[in-house]
Every structure is written in structure tokens, then in C-alpha cells.
Amino acid sequence: MKKILPWQKLDNAATIFPLMSGKHNQNNFRMQVTLSSPVDKAALERAINNVLPRFEQYDVTLKGGFIWYRFERASSPVTVGDAEEWGMSPLPLFEKGGRTFRFNVQGCDIYADFFHAMGDGAGTGEFLKAVVFEYLKETGCPVEPEGRIITTSTPIDPGESEDAFHKYYKPLPLKDLEVKSMQGSKAFHIEGTRYEDHGTECVQYTLPSHEVVDLCHSLGCTVTEYLGAAFAMAVYDGMIRGKRKKTRAIQLFMPINLRRFFPSSTLKNFSLFSRVKIDTKTPPTMEGCIKIIHESLKRDTDKALLQKKICTTVRAEVLGVMQIIPRALKRLFLGFVNLFFGKGKKTATFSNVGIVKLPESMRPYVTNIHYSLWPNSNSPYTAVVVSVWDSLNITFNKAIKENDIERALSARFVADKIKYAFSSRLWPGVKKKSAARG
Structure with missing residues (x-):
């Protein structure tokens, strides 16, 4: 031991x-x-x-x-x-x-x-x-x-x-670091009426996995590409279409599990993200969004590019000045973080975790699994997909009351003839009474 x-x-x-x-x-x-x-x-x-x-x-x-x-x-x-x-x-x-x-x-x-x-x-x-x-x-x-x-x-x-x-860190010259590509540009920001007391609404869809897979085969795309495109179109249809004012591009952060490219059994963090940018100057289409997501993920999963991004993220930590600045003062240096994760640089996070592989002996006792990200001031809307057995589950956690995105996504599933179960629950953001801490 x-x-x-x-x-x-x-x-x-x-x-x-x-x-x-x-x-x-x-x-x-x-x-x-x-x-x-x-x-x-x-x-x-x-x-x-x-x-x-x-x-x-x-x-x-x-x-x-x-x-x-x-x-x-x-x-x-x-x-x-x-x-x-x-x-x-x-x-x-x-x-x-x-x-x-x-x-x-x-x-x-x-x-x-x-x-x-x-x-x-x-x-x-x-x-x-x-x-x-x-x-x-x-x-x-x-x-x-x-x-x-x-x-x-x-x-x-x-x-x-x-x-x-x-x-996997390898020192690179400053000119070779991937700062600009990771920085991104200003994005369309989902806005709405915030729930009181930091409340969060959890919206869950459960779809038959085999129906989604069959549809994706017929469209010539992956499940991630289809669902990411469906979500992007729901954002456009629910929040942008028909509005007179100009809007910035929809930008989705799609996490990339680096273990697929750099062998590791780590249980700590080891992921980066792909920035998917969908222009809204002209109305996007489902087919166009699928193509953009495909091209973005292909670009951002290039191993050489990922290696440079790993070096870029580690370089920020190992800089000599970061090793001597007191923690209390480091918040003053968080401006560089907003280059990557700032409120204006993404519309939402969309993550497909994939299939949770459980022993067959657990099937009678585990009926379903959902994953979700908490919304925050940078992102009032998050979307996570996870599959277990023959259930594909999509969970939105959102800090706003408006349901235009869910209505648009539901209409998409109906049009594509995919059956789904839907549920919604409002979680308080403050605990109701004092409780023992574990």
C-alpha cells in the first residue's frame, strides 16, 4: 500500500x-x-x-x-x-x-x-x-x-x-504556445430571469439510445455531433431567431478527454476543450451545425495541437512569477483566465460523457444515471449527455426561468421521430436548514 x-x-x-x-x-x-x-x-x-x-x-x-x-x-x-x-x-x-x-x-x-x-x-x-x-x-x-x-x-x-x-508537459518557445486559439472571441450569451436565492432548474431528457444511434447512422454523423447540433439549433431557435438585434456567434465548449490521446490512469483532471463556433449572421441549419461540430472536433483532437495546448496550460502554472506570488494576490492576476473562460467567451458548455460501463450484475439494481454541470455567473446554462444500458440522458442545469431552449429541443426530437421522457425540478441554491456536514 x-x-x-x-x-x-x-x-x-x-x-x-x-x-x-x-x-x-x-x-x-x-x-x-x-x-x-x-x-x-x-x-x-x-x-x-x-x-x-x-x-x-x-x-x-x-x-x-x-x-x-x-x-x-x-x-x-x-x-x-x-x-x-x-x-x-x-x-x-x-x-x-x-x-x-x-x-x-x-x-x-x-x-x-x-x-x-x-x-x-x-x-x-x-x-x-x-x-x-x-x-x-x-x-x-x-x-x-x-x-x-x-x-x-x-x-x-x-x-x-x-x-x-x-x-506530458514539454517546454515550448513562447511563440509556439496555443494562447490565441484557446482565447477565442466574444460569444452570444444566454440571458434570462434568474431564479431567486441562486436556485437551479434541472431539466432531464431520457431517450432510447438505439433510436438516437440509428438516426445518427442515417445522417452520417456521431451522437455527439447530432446532439451538439440539436442543442445549438435550440439555442438559436429559442433565443435568437426572429429577434431584430444582431447577435454574436454561438460558441459551445465541448470537453475532450485527453486519456484517449495520452495514455494515463489518472483520476485527477485531464481534459481540455474544443471551442465550436456557429455564426448567427445568417440562420444556421441542423446540417450546417453538424458539419461545424465535426470539423471543430477533428481540428481540436489533433494530437500535435493537444500537445501544444497541454504545454500552454502548464506553462501558466510553472512561470516563475506564479511560484512566488502569494495566493491572496493571485486573484488580481485572474484577468488571463477570463481570456479562456470569461463570461463573454462562451455560450454554454455541452459535454457528452459517453457510456458508463457497469457490470451486468448491477443491471437489476441501477436503473439510470445522469451527469450535470452546475451553472454559474459565467454560464447560466449547461448541458451534459451520458448513457447507461439503453438510456441516453441529457441534463440541462439552468439558472434562468425561461424555457425557450427546451421547447425548441423538444420540437427537434418530435420532428426527428425520437421518443423521449421529460422531467424538470427546481433545486434551491441555499440549504433549507442547518445540517451536519460530512
């Missing part, structure tokens, strides 16, 4: 998240697992605390150092809360002992909220799969890992805790 360290550095991508986060503006994402029977809260707590020693890099709290934030070992066990009470209230990131994740339950649903500094969806998804697997064992379900679960007895791979950005 690898020696457990009392503290650890944040990975390259994670270093900026605490500096960009405030009480009601956090870079969080949610994973929702729906079981076939009501969740036993006590059994889930046991499962989480049984699994955490195997995922030691997640058993941490956030601590502010003089130069950078760091992770320190957590000193208390995790407790599970009630989803109705906590809603989508902020994580206690900057409170003493506050963890960087939270588990809540309601009925048959497990809600796991993660601060992005912990890792990306690929890494934390492995942790969540392990927790659900352990929970099913705790409740007497006959499940087997089948090579798809990191169990408590799975040997630790040192690569799980590596900073893959630094692993």
Missing part, C-alpha cells in the same frame, strides 16, 4: 478552480444514480467510508497555503444528507473541515456533488461506481466487478494520482 501523505498538491487544471470560486459561484458537477429501490442512507454512508481509503486522493479538504491551495487529509467520516434539504447549495469548500464532495439521497436517487478541483468526470465517475458497487454489496445484492469496478481490494495504480498535465 502506498504511503498516505498528509497533504497533496492540486493538479495543473485544478489550481485555478479555488481561485475562481466563491460562495455561490463554484465549479461543481453532479452525478445522479437512480436505483431500483429506495436508498438506505446508513448503508450508503458505510459504503462511502469503506471505499474512501482506496481513493485516498479524494479523502481531503481544501486548505489555503501561502502560494497555492492544497489538499489536506480529512479527519472525519462522510455523512449522507437529504437532497430535499441541501438542494444545490454551495459545497463547504472554504469552511474548516469542509469536504470537496457531498452525497445526498432522496427516494431511489443518490446525488453526488463534486468540486472540479478533485478531478474530472472520468476520474470521479470511477469513484462513484465503486461507491455504488460497495453499497449494493452492503445491502446484500449479488454483484461482481466483472473488470469494470475499482473495488476496495483492487491494487492501487500509482498513475491514478499523477498529474498527467505535468507528465
Whole structure:
């Protein structure tokens, strides 16, 4: 067993998240697992605390150092809360002992909220799969890992805790860094009536995976290209079409899992993004959007270009001046972050996580899975796609009341003869009452 360290550095991508986060503006994402029977809260707590020693890099709290934030070992066990009470209230990131994740339950649903500094969806998804697997064992379900679960007895791979950005970093001359291509340009910004008390509406679509795949085959495109185009057209049809004023281009941020191109077993952050730009000077078409997304992803998944982008992101961290500037002053230097992630540089994030691969023995007990990103001041609208079994799930988290985008997307699915189930729920942004922190 690898020696457990009392503290650890944040990975390259994670270093900026605490500096960009405030009480009601956090870079969080949610994973929702729906079981076939009501969740036993006590059994889930046991499962989480049984699994955490195997995922030691997640058993941490956030601590502010003089130069950078760091992770320190957590000193208390995790407790599970009630989803109705906590809603989508902020994580206690900057409170003493506050963890960087939270588990809540309601009925048959497990809600796991993660601060992005912990890792990306690929890494934390492995942790969540392990927790659900352990929970099913705790409740007497006959499940087997089948090579798809990191169990408590799975040997630790040192690569799980590596900073893959630094692993693949190669110093480049300043002239070769990809600053301009990552910077982008001003984009159309979705605006509307904000919910009170930082509330968030969660809108979920569930589609039959095989129907979507068959449609994409007939169109000669991928699922990501079709759904990304459908979302872009919904933004245009719902928010722009028919308006007299000129609008900027729709720009979608589409995450790229770098593990596909640079081998790594890291459970930390290891992803970049493709910036998809759809001009609105003339009305876009579905076919045109599919083509633009195809070309953008092809361009941005070129390995040589990705290598340059890795070097660009790491270079910003390893600059000598960044190693001596006190953390309290680093916020003054966040202007460069707005070059990449500023409010005006994207319309929304659209992410297709892909297929969550679970053991077949878990099929009777896990009925569905949804992933979502929390909206924030930079992006009041987010969209995430994930598939499990034969369900393809799209989740919008939005901070505004208007539903024009959903209406336009629903009309698209009807026109394309795709069946779908639809649900919507408003989550409070402030917890309803005092609760014990896990």
C-alpha cells in the first residue's frame, strides 16, 4: 500500500478552480444514480467510508497555503444528507473541515456533488461506481466487478494520482504556445430571469439510445455531433431567431478527454476543450451545425495541437512569477483566465460523457444515471449527455426561468421521430436548514 501523505498538491487544471470560486459561484458537477429501490442512507454512508481509503486522493479538504491551495487529509467520516434539504447549495469548500464532495439521497436517487478541483468526470465517475458497487454489496445484492469496478481490494495504480498535465508537459518557445486559439472571441450569451436565492432548474431528457444511434447512422454523423447540433439549433431557435438585434456567434465548449490521446490512469483532471463556433449572421441549419461540430472536433483532437495546448496550460502554472506570488494576490492576476473562460467567451458548455460501463450484475439494481454541470455567473446554462444500458440522458442545469431552449429541443426530437421522457425540478441554491456536514 502506498504511503498516505498528509497533504497533496492540486493538479495543473485544478489550481485555478479555488481561485475562481466563491460562495455561490463554484465549479461543481453532479452525478445522479437512480436505483431500483429506495436508498438506505446508513448503508450508503458505510459504503462511502469503506471505499474512501482506496481513493485516498479524494479523502481531503481544501486548505489555503501561502502560494497555492492544497489538499489536506480529512479527519472525519462522510455523512449522507437529504437532497430535499441541501438542494444545490454551495459545497463547504472554504469552511474548516469542509469536504470537496457531498452525497445526498432522496427516494431511489443518490446525488453526488463534486468540486472540479478533485478531478474530472472520468476520474470521479470511477469513484462513484465503486461507491455504488460497495453499497449494493452492503445491502446484500449479488454483484461482481466483472473488470469494470475499482473495488476496495483492487491494487492501487500509482498513475491514478499523477498529474498527467505535468507528465506530458514539454517546454515550448513562447511563440509556439496555443494562447490565441484557446482565447477565442466574444460569444452570444444566454440571458434570462434568474431564479431567486441562486436556485437551479434541472431539466432531464431520457431517450432510447438505439433510436438516437440509428438516426445518427442515417445522417452520417456521431451522437455527439447530432446532439451538439440539436442543442445549438435550440439555442438559436429559442433565443435568437426572429429577434431584430444582431447577435454574436454561438460558441459551445465541448470537453475532450485527453486519456484517449495520452495514455494515463489518472483520476485527477485531464481534459481540455474544443471551442465550436456557429455564426448567427445568417440562420444556421441542423446540417450546417453538424458539419461545424465535426470539423471543430477533428481540428481540436489533433494530437500535435493537444500537445501544444497541454504545454500552454502548464506553462501558466510553472512561470516563475506564479511560484512566488502569494495566493491572496493571485486573484488580481485572474484577468488571463477570463481570456479562456470569461463570461463573454462562451455560450454554454455541452459535454457528452459517453457510456458508463457497469457490470451486468448491477443491471437489476441501477436503473439510470445522469451527469450535470452546475451553472454559474459565467454560464447560466449547461448541458451534459451520458448513457447507461439503453438510456441516453441529457441534463440541462439552468439558472434562468425561461424555457425557450427546451421547447425548441423538444420540437427537434418530435420532428426527428425520437421518443423521449421529460422531467424538470427546481433545486434551491441555499440549504433549507442547518445540517451536519460530512
